[in-house]
Amino acid sequence: MSKILMKGNEAIGAAAIQAGCRYFFGYPITPQSELPEYMARELPKVGGVYLQAESEVAAINMVYGAAGSGARVMTSSSSPGMSLKQEGISYIAGAELPCLIVNIMRGGPGLGSIQPSQTDYFQATRGGGNGDYRLVVYAPSDVQEMVDLIIEGFDVADQYRNPVMIAGDGMIGQMMEPVEFKTPVRRELAEKDWATTGTNGERERNIINSLYINPEDLEQHNIRLQAKYDLIKQNEVKVESYNIEDAELVIAAYGTTARIAKTAIAKLEEEGYKIGLIRPITLWPYPYDEFKKINPNCKAVLTAEMNTGQMIDDVKIAVEGKYPVHFYGRTGGMSPTPEEFIENIKKILGGEK
Amino acid sequence: MSKILMKGNEAIGAAAIQAGCRYFFGYPITPQSELPEYMARELPKVGGVYLQAESEVAAINMVYGAAGSGARVMTSSSSPGMSLKQEGISYIAGAELPCLIVNIMRGGPGLGSIQPSQTDYFQATRGGGNGDYRLVVYAPSDVQEMVDLIIEGFDVADQYRNPVMIAGDGMIGQMMEPVEFKTPVRRELAEKDWATTGTNGERERNIINSLYINPEDLEQHNIRLQAKYDLIKQNEVKVESYNIEDAELVIAAYGTTARIAKTAIAKLEEEGYKIGLIRPITLWPYPYDEFKKINPNCKAVLTAEMNTGQMIDDVKIAVEGKYPVHFYGRTGGMSPTPEEFIENIKKILGGEK
Amino acid sequence: MAKGRVEFKEDICKGCELCTTVCPVDIIFMDKTRINKKGYHPATVVEMDKCIGCANCAMVCPDLVITVERF
Amino acid sequence: MAKGRVEFKEDICKGCELCTTVCPVDIIFMDKTRINKKGYHPATVVEMDKCIGCANCAMVCPDLVITVERF
Amino acid sequence: MEERIVVAGFGGQGVMALGQLLTFSGMTEDKAVSWLPSYGPEMRGGTANCSVIISEDAVGSPVVTESTTAIVMNLPSLDKFESSVKPGGRLFINSSLIEKKATRDDIEVYYIPANEVANDLGNSRTANMVMLGAFIEASKVVKPETILDKAFTAVFGEHRAHLMPINKEAMEKGAEIAREQMK
Amino acid sequence: MEERIVVAGFGGQGVMALGQLLTFSGMTEDKAVSWLPSYGPEMRGGTANCSVIISEDAVGSPVVTESTTAIVMNLPSLDKFESSVKPGGRLFINSSLIEKKATRDDIEVYYIPANEVANDLGNSRTANMVMLGAFIEASKVVKPETILDKAFTAVFGEHRAHLMPINKEAMEKGAEIAREQMK
Amino acid sequence: MAVIFERTKGLTEVETHYCPGCTHGIIHRLVGEAMVELGILDNAIGVAPVGCSVFAYEYFNCDMHEAAHGRAPAVATGIKRVHPDNFVFTYQGDGDLASIGTAEIVHAAHRGEKISTIFVNNAIYGMTGGQMAPTTLIGQKTTTSPQGRTVEHSGMPIRMSELLATIDGAKFVERVAVNTPGNIRKAKRAIIEAFKVQLEGKGFGIVEVLSTCPTNWGMTAPESMKWLADNMIPYYPLGNFRRPEEAE
Amino acid sequence: MAVIFERTKGLTEVETHYCPGCTHGIIHRLVGEAMVELGILDNAIGVAPVGCSVFAYEYFNCDMHEAAHGRAPAVATGIKRVHPDNFVFTYQGDGDLASIGTAEIVHAAHRGEKISTIFVNNAIYGMTGGQMAPTTLIGQKTTTSPQGRTVEHSGMPIRMSELLATIDGAKFVERVAVNTPGNIRKAKRAIIEAFKVQLEGKGFGIVEVLSTCPTNWGMTAPESMKWLADNMIPYYPLGNFRRPEEAE
Ligand SMILES: Cc1ncc(C[n+]2csc(CCOP(=O)(O)OP(=O)(O)O)c2C)c(N)n1
């Protein structure tokens, strides 16, 4: 197949449909509304259902119902709407249901702005909802990667019976880039024999639930969940790195921030600097081990985000005090620039070469 | 004043009223319902208003309204209900309004159980809502301390115009202990000249808001917020430590888990072990610096929580790889025991003395 | 008048007394002399031959304690 | 018939044409020859002496462009 | 010295109140105390228990996992808590409702026919006071006067004052039975 | 070689479509491309702009902060983006709506009376195509045929095919004017 | 000799955790019997609420979801849109449906979701220990209206059936009570009718069932039945508010 | 010579960001004028929604809160309970009030909160670019009902005034439109009456205002006015549904 030029938000929809997703429950919010709009147009053509819920709370609970009854299903929102979904996400994680949740992040806190940001990193990676649960969180940095991760993401969700999140910043939702819809490699997946489809008199009742009134049982449930999360940590970490073995400074950045970092790195290389990059593609499970490969003589790690410093916690955990950890961030919907990256890096490394 | 025996949840209410809180908006949920019930009985007696909202979402937005119009106001809930409040909390933090939010945590994820836990540590310290904001989070470990922190917490909220959270586990809400209501030391606080009370034709309009449609403005707002948070980090860290300068192992634990740890430490001391304790009283701002005082020859730090490991991230950030960080946790509403503490510690330190 | 017969699974009775209030022939009473596994005084029928099999008792029992036959 | 006079703050007119549809004497039209600061063709009145001061135009203008006097 | 007590039974048997009376009395006698309830999943009629600690020093863990005393009002509670008593500790069994005997021989076991005594006194709801009387007699952890003179109204309120005499009697009966069984 | 283009104007002036036509054409000519919109706070009639990158190598940052070309359709856009053009870059000014002159002298400046040309052609909505024609003529970043033969239907859809001739004319007019001003 | 009443197959063998005399048990039975009589048990997917009936997933003898507090109609919507040929129902309390879940029930009705709702109105929050509900009557004492509910502070109790009946998509709306054998029989007929509205693809159906909470009302079970008759029925009149014939 | 119409002091001098011909502007003016005429501007605290009128806090010339999407009635409740003597109003769109904020508006009415609500029904989500609202008419095309709304998929549009009028605490409920000078004058009278219901301490009042969205309806402003008259008014009949005299 050849490349098509597509807006990120619409490409998400196209990828989901290619992945076999047939149900979408959402609520409009900028800057992601092109996605539900795309689904409203396209899902009926493939026999699927697009339904606009009365709220984000209702939408995530519709997803809970649909996922529990065996469907490939997704929802999407942006920051304030994602906050409203937290209880529902906790339920879905607790009941171990597969689904895809897209957050096209905008500036915060509160109503904030409608411009791109990465300010829900904590919410995505540590759970804004109650309890010990984890989502598999992908942070694509271009539209093609987003398409590929969505298609794989649905499989990952089914394989582990766990919600998967795409954490995109507003930029990736709004921008147009060429994409190719390759025939995806699909994982082998078990049948959803746990789903509620009516017993048809042929099997035991299936129950979808996150309540364990005896704490002993809930503890066992949590232990099982942790074992699953450990498996995901072993198998599903994705990271791109560039030149970290002999860098004098390594940038840690994800999503579109990482692209901007790359532009800066290229310019700095022309000036003789050796700058590495660790780009986590999965924000959870986090690629802690990748940081062990950094040049021992590296002078610093610069965390860059479109927020006031959230992934920096994971970077600090990863480097264990071996390198000083710096931060460069823009917030509120402002984007980092290659120029500011360069300025920051030169300051850290002590002036011009 | 002499001591009275009080249930934690009721003591919260009594402390809040003593602190001048006159408005409570909430929604019932176990294990904190004694608090709204107490308020329903007691607030009318002091000319205050108790109102049961239609949901946690409504309750937190009532708090937003009341706080914005200048009242000392509070709300409380437990884990799933707290998830529903996340959007509202983000708005309150964004609009810089003072209020007190109580989370009497129970087992999760999802509906979970109604037994005590500490499983919303991430949500409390990193914000389950969207955007870069912080709550001042207190984790009292006995009822007396809870009372004192609530009274101080209202002042802290007003001083910084920031929401304050009491993160109690279900145990502290349900248990009875003796408490004393001392005459509290009060901070000097500025007038709330920003509150919406009607202009009365005498001043400029006041506006309560978290929307900054121009990203430049929102970035400036975030920079201001960060400056405030830095100030809070400087001034408001609270921590209790015990014997960390010459400990062979230091436990990091908060809330009732820390009490259980103390029982274990006492028993281990009888056997000749030197065990230290760092008990963060503020979970945010986190007492990172306290960990710098640990005996350099200390063999390990053991993080203990009633969850599967959340504060452990902060402990890792704090120790910067200097000591191995271990974890001991019970989940789902199960509580740690001194015996298991001892067992874990002996295993880490390599067998009996 | 139809004749009936009722059977109470006493072990699962919660002693709520609702059945006793709806029997038109007033033959159900709580057996205060006994405590069942659940810790309650169970409901019992005396004078079973008076039962008309109206099923009022079963209709109102929240715990499915009662089976009714008619003949 | 009462006589009126209207004044349009042309700079803030958004050229929506609503006022033109409600004038009973049909004296408001859009000035296609001019573009105001906001980038719109503003509404204007010709033959002001026909104005009856009914304020229909002001009533329907969403942008408070119009002031009406009567005499 | 630290008494770590667990009191367990059906909801409605007054186990929570028993625990609170003890706790309040401990506080009044200037000891460090804590009381912690635990409820089962049933709405009503299920099992419930509370942990009470009465100590010379500050209370650490408020959860009683190893108890110095267990007071059990029904069979499921005996099954659940017998093993939690520390060697040398005490176990009080409501023998009116529990036919089974204790299996431990490293602890002191008391069999108190609390419901029978209470019924004889004419108020079946005083069974918990019978157990309390027995326990205080055996342990001396607080004085019976503290319970009656101070704790009772604090826990139950003034309007229950008229029940004081019968409760006093219940406690005395319990104490008597315990005395007989004390070694 | 990397063209970093910003196109800006009022909503409704077709700046987004202009950018998309360029982006699509770049892709069709096998270049790496990206298009990124940015809207102001107004509902309608406010300012809007998009960043377009057409590059030989993979696109890094999709945000254009330093542009090689700015195409401005109204005054606020000129004020905002003039300074963002790199020395040696190009600035295309819609002189029908912008009376002001550029202040920079280290860049190539083109004054295109786009609205007038469009009105003369009988369709005021083709002003953006006049600007596009001018830009392509001066920059040669993509071929005009690519725009007309491929991008046009891809961006506007088949049902707009009947507008092709007039748009072609608009582009040619724009190119002509640019040619006259090229140094 | 014929068995004319025995335990329905619509319920599992599990003993319920409800308090003695709580009418949740009666309503469960009616729902179970209705499913068996309509032959839809094997095809049914039920949604349990958060409330005393949270464990309904243990009791109804069919596939079940436990929903978040108030969100059962949204969960049921998700299920029904995926499985339009299955029978989907929710079972909800008054805190669940008339308070936190107001938006979800209104919009399930508004969209005309082809689901059926059993709405158990006991004028109180049972599970959490007896707090005031939006359906709590004026003067009624609860743990959060210790002096009794007043109009001035909390308004008049909300009548959900009347409210929902204004919505076109709510094709069947009826209020019943389970305080007497006669009313119980009527309740069952209403439940069956509501279920049929779904089975015939006509739209959303709801049966509001006036129910008791002896524990939190502080009464014996027989007293509760009388209190329901004397206090609830006068304010919450029984009867049908909407059925398809009228609606079309 | 007398000025009979000029810019009201109830609004600030700020120019609105609304699209040309959007009737939000007219409604703002009516609210501003009503406050001035009742002499309550200095005493007023308003709550702006999330929707096209999100910047209402810039326009109303009194103390203002910006609320989260749909939660304005809860925010207003918080304010009013603290300041019972202030005049408190909310201004909300149909996505805000009739969709995400359903529970909040129903329960503000249920509790009889002494606040006033201006409910701007333009049958669409304006701010986010024209998605379907619960009030979108059958057949109406929106970005999320690209083939036009159908009953089968989304039910019949919800009529909030009729629904709210079933609630006792909603003491004033009226639907008006701002499509003609005559209707605009009637709208203002209704707003004033609703405000008085609050000022006299009688309870909750709401005025539903049928409004246009030329941009997302894809019409000129004059066409929008006609579309409102031809399509909205027939389905959303104008008139009073509740006023205190009747209610008591
Ligand atoms: C989000 C959330 N809020 C609150 C609760 C606590 N809660 C559990 S049940 C319940 C109310 C139940 O009342 P109702 O729906 O009337 O059912 P009933 O118990 O009376 O049958 C509440 C508030 C919860 N579990 N989740």
Ligand SMILES: Cc1ncc(C[n+]2csc(CCOP(=O)(O)OP(=O)(O)O)c2C)c(N)n1
């Ligand atoms: C929680 C949340 N969900 C969604 C949004 C996005 N949003 C902003 S305005 C709006 C709808 C506005 O429609 P309406 O209330 O009808 O007002 P209108 O713009 O039509 O005046 C939505 C969904 C948001 N800001 N917050």
Ligand code: SF4
């Ligand atoms: S069937 Fe009727 S008559 Fe027989 S015991 Fe039951 S209620 Fe009484």
Ligand code: SF4
């Ligand atoms: S109604 Fe049922 S549970 Fe109640 S007493 Fe009678 S048999 Fe027992």
Ligand code: SF4
């Ligand atoms: S006041 Fe009346 S007559 Fe005069 S211009 Fe306006 S609409 Fe026309």
Ligand code: SF4
């Ligand atoms: S109604 Fe107002 S904004 Fe619209 S054209 Fe007339 S004067 Fe201009």
Ligand code: SF4
């Ligand atoms: S608390 Fe009330 S509603 Fe709940 S089971 Fe008990 S009686 Fe029934």
Ligand code: SF4
């Ligand atoms: S989008 Fe619609 S509702 Fe919003 S300002 Fe424009 S016309 Fe008005």
Ligand SMILES: [Mg+2]
């Ligand atoms: Mg209830």
Ligand SMILES: [Mg+2]
């Ligand atoms: Mg709208």
